[in-house]
Amino acid sequence: MTTTTTSRVRTGARTPTRRHPLGRMVRTEALLLLRDGGTAFFTIFFPAVLLVGLGLLMPWADEPFGEGPELSAITAITGYAPIVLALAVGTAALSTMPTTIGGYREKGVLRRLSTTPMPPSRILLAQILVALGGLSVASVLAVTAGVVVLDISLPTQPGVVLAAFLLGAGAALALGCLIASRAATAGAATAMGMIAWTASMFFAGVWMPLPLMPEVVRTISAYTPIGAASQAMAQGWYGTGVPAHELVVMAVWTGVAVPLAARLFRWS
Amino acid sequence: MDAPVIEVENLRKTYGATTAVADVSLTVARGEVLGVLGPNGAGKTTTVECLAGLRAPDAGRVSVLGLDPQRETAQLREALGMQLQESELPGRMRVDEAMALYASFYDSPADADELLTDLGLADKRSTQFRRLSGGQKQRLSVALALVGNPQVAVLDELTTGLDPQARRDTWSVIERIRDRGVTIVLVTHFLEEAERLCDRVVVIDRGRVVAEGTPAALAGSGGQTLRFRTSVPLPDGVLRVVPGVDEVRSDGLAHVVRTRGDHAVDAVLALTHAGVRPEQLEISHGSLEDAFVRLVTATEEDR
Numbered sequence: 001m002t003t004t005t006t007s008r009v010r011t012g013a014r015t016p017t018r019r020h021p022l023g024r025m026v027r028t029e030a031l032l033l034l035r036d037g038g039t040a041f042f043t044i045f046f047p048a049v050l051l052v053g054l055g056l057l058m059p060w061a062d063e064p065f066g067e068g069p070e071l072s073a074i075t076a077i078t079g080y081a082p083i084v085l086a087l088a089v090g091t092a093a094l095s096t097m098p099t100t101i102g103g104y105r106e107k108g109v110l111r112r113l114s115t116t117p118m119p120p121s122r123i124l125l126a127q128i129l130v131a132l133g134g135l136s137v138a139s140v141l142a143v144t145a146g147v148v149v150l151d152i153s154l155p156t157q158p159g160v161v162l163a164a165f166l167l168g169a170g171a172a173l174a175l176g177c178l179i180a181s182r183a184a185t186a187g188a189a190t191a192m193g194m195i196a197w198t199a200s201m202f203f204a205g206v207w208m209p210l211p212l213m214p215e216v217v218r219t220i221s222a223y224t225p226i227g228a229a230s231q232a233m234a235q236g237w238y239g240t241g242v243p244a245h246e247l248v249v250m251a252v253w254t255g256v257a258v259p260l261a262a263r264l265f266r267w268s
Numbered sequence: 269m270d271a272p273v274i275e276v277e278n279l280r281k282t283y284g285a286t287t288a289v290a291d292v293s294l295t296v297a298r299g300e301v302l303g304v305l306g307p308n309g310a311g312k313t314t315t316v317e318c319l320a321g322l323r324a325p326d327a328g329r330v331s332v333l334g335l336d337p338q339r340e341t342a343q344l345r346e347a348l349g350m351q352l353q354e355s356e357l358p359g360r361m362r363v364d365e366a367m368a369l370y371a372s373f374y375d376s377p378a379d380a381d382e383l384l385t386d387l388g389l390a391d392k393r394s395t396q397f398r399r400l401s402g403g404q405k406q407r408l409s410v411a412l413a414l415v416g417n418p419q420v421a422v423l424d425e426l427t428t429g430l431d432p433q434a435r436r437d438t439w440s441v442i443e444r445i446r447d448r449g450v451t452i453v454l455v456t457h458f459l460e461e462a463e464r465l466c467d468r469v470v471v472i473d474r475g476r477v478v479a480e481g482t483p484a485a486l487a488g489s490g491g492q493t494l495r496f497r498t499s500v501p502l503p504d505g506v507l508r509v510v511p512g513v514d515e516v517r518s519d520g521l522a523h524v525v526r527t528r529g530d531h532a533v534d535a536v537l538a539l540t541h542a543g544v545r546p547e548q549l550e551i552s553h554g555s556l557e558d559a560f561v562r563l564v565t566a567t568e569e570d571r
Contacts, residue, residue, distance in 0.1 A: 020372065021369075021372040021373050024368065024369055024372045025369060025372075028361065028365050028369050031365070032358050032360050032361060035360040035396075036360060103358075104358070107355075107356035107357075107358075108352060108354050108355035108356055109355070109356060109357060109358060111322075111352055111355050112352060112355040112356075112357070112412070114322065115320060115322065115345065115348075115349075115350040115352065115413075116345060116370060116373040116374070116416070117342060117345040117346050117373050117374060117375075117416070118373040
């Protein structure tokens, strides 16, 4: 990957050891995330811990997920797997990333970066890549733990799950960027992020699985970025057909929130 | 003489109804250390933010290394290093990581290890930012401003909040940077700092340049102060008629006389002519601080 731009090449020596600023920034930000124990736990390990915890402790874990041919064919804990992936997406995108960027704005880290030749968009991109890495690792850990420890069933349509996961991550990160674009402090970002996170987790079915919720909640959920991701992943995991409505909803969230976040973004 | 590295002409910047900078012009020659002095809220920071391209001026012309900071921002970022007030790093970022990261942003960065050694941070390489002392954070901030090998460094309130020892350590760092030929703009409200480091200072007050010159010339414009005792009370009016004497204050037999320029000697002569012998005579030259207070007070009275 090359991250240099030709527009700022000056006459004179360009050192052969030119480093890749985006790569270095991603690596540094990833290290910083891992060093912050609490945040690292919630971003990377919590989804796996939650899934395994529920699977081992809850008496309903091995019972059928619900009534009807689709839901009675899988265990409740398998039905909970896509929900846990939605949790992994939501935590990294709506909690970790906005809080980090809000804190950088509060402490003048963004202002300092704005005095360097690093183009502003790269700083956001680095954060998005780190969040994407974090939520991907968290999801792989959760699914692996689910398969190994709880013997959950794997998706019937892995391609649909993957597409829903990636589009959901995109939509959630776009919403996270929108929060991060203006939050003046880490505290403000956390507050806004937690509201979005809590609502998203409700609509994703973390508190109560969606198939068990009223029709009206499921309808609203299908229009929220993470609710749509949860439903689309569920359909790919144990349903049939392509969840076109949910996939379009997620694409629209991404397409609207990313340019808006870029317009609203503030350095200080 | 070379063309100036920095030229600011009739800069103006307002925020809503507040005029941060009304009319500021200044030039800085290559290799020069320019001090920007002024009380809080005078427009110092806005001025340097405009010349670094962080803010767009409302009016006036700014040129840095022949570049327009608003239009040729990318080239300017390569060549200008800036240390901002109250700019931190992520708490868990290590010193060496910060240096490597910021060095990676530039086309031809400086040697990070050498900079850290120069700034006395060599043994803090693997320390996280949050564990550094205030002075160390400030020195790292200077190191980051210099890691791009800039031709111009802008340092804003470099030593604010540092203890006297850390302040002196930071000053010697600035002297070493100056010796490398880097042009430096130093925003400060410590006059001692300006006297020690700057070739030239401009004093900004209420958005305008109210004085400009070498620290010594500005200090000299503050006049002289005589302190002496006499064995008899001063005859009435003996000093007030002397040209250049601004103020005579007597407390019994102890006297303080302020003169403009170097008229102290005229005051002494006048006393001798009147047959009065000044005892324990001390003559002091104005300090930059006296000059600063006088300049800033004068503009406040114009209000």
